[in-house]
Amino acid sequence: MTVKLFAMYTKPADEAAFLAHYHETHLPLVMKVPGLEKAVVNRIEKNLMGGEAPYFLIAELHFPDQATFDAAMASPENRAAGKDVMSFAKGLVTMLVASEG
Amino acid sequence: MTVKLFAMYTKPADEAAFLAHYHETHLPLVMKVPGLEKAVVNRIEKNLMGGEAPYFLIAELHFPDQATFDAAMASPENRAAGKDVMSFAKGLVTMLVASEG
Numbered sequence: 309m310t311v312k313l314f315a316m317y318t319k320p321a322d323e324a325a326f327l328a329h330y331h332e333t334h335l336p337l338v339m340k341v342p343g344l345e346k347a348v349v350n351r352i353e354k355n356l357m358g359g360e361a362p363y364f365l366i367a368e369l370h371f372p373d374q375a376t377f378d379a380a381m382a383s384p385e386n387r388a389a390g391k392d393v394m395s396f397a398k399g400l401v402t403m404l405v406a407s408e409g
Numbered sequence: 410m411t412v413k414l415f416a417m418y419t420k421p422a423d424e425a426a427f428l429a430h431y432h433e434t435h436l437p438l439v440m441k442v443p444g445l446e447k448a449v450v451n452r453i454e455k456n457l458m459g460g461e462a463p464y465f466l467i468a469e470l471h472f473p474d475q476a477t478f479d480a481a482m483a484s485p486e487n488r489a490a491g492k493d494v495m496s497f498a499k500g501l502v503t504m505l506v507a508s509e510g
Contacts, residue, residue: 312451314467350413350507361505366415404462406451 310345310408311377312368315393318400319364329396330365337389343376344369364400377405411446411509412478413469416494419501420465430497431466438490444477445470465501478506 320326330349338347348368355361371377380386393401421427431450439448449469456462472478481487494502 313457314451314453348509350415350509352415352505352507354506356414356504356506357502362503363505366505366507401458402463403457404453404464404467405455405457406453406467408449408451 309373311371311374312406312408313371313377314402314404314406315367315369316363316402316404317365317367317397318362319360320397320400323364326364326396334389334392334396337385337392338367338369340385341369341380341389342383342385343371343380345372346370410474412472412475413507413509414472414478415503415505415507416468416470417464417503417505418466418468418498419463420461421498421501424465427465427497435490435493435497438486438493439468439470441486442470442481442490443484443486444472444481446473447471 317326335347335349338344346369348370350366350368352361352363352366371380418427436448436450439445447470449471451467451469453462453464453467472481
């Protein structure tokens, strides 16, 4: 069963700088995490409930199973990606672990 | 480009009743929405930031493009699904429109 990490980012002060760092620096680090099956980046366009959307960007990191996910989280590559998150998105990010189904 | 609707539910008072209604009544209504490519239901297991997770369940409804999404939202099937949401998850749900990439 797919295990997913949802990384949910609230709106940054400088959207362009955030997106540049996200795509040019952060995502390449994430892609090195062992066992990662797929990364999907979703830009939030609209809150159907009205008002401002609570998130600006939601990334999904897909792993094939719990053991692969656990090993991925414990890897040096994941520590590097996590350290990078704290350099550009501290206070903006929420990370949730989910299982599909 | 895939257009996604994220339906994000906070924790209900009665989890078992919520999940029964969700899977037995709500999801079958959602699956009737024209143009829907895929529905993915994610159960949130853990907040990696510590503390309680802000959501209990996150569903993703995938549509192949904006025109299909717009037609889906305007359909009677979607109105029926929306009416059903309000019957079991009013005050629990946030719906965000996103584009991948």
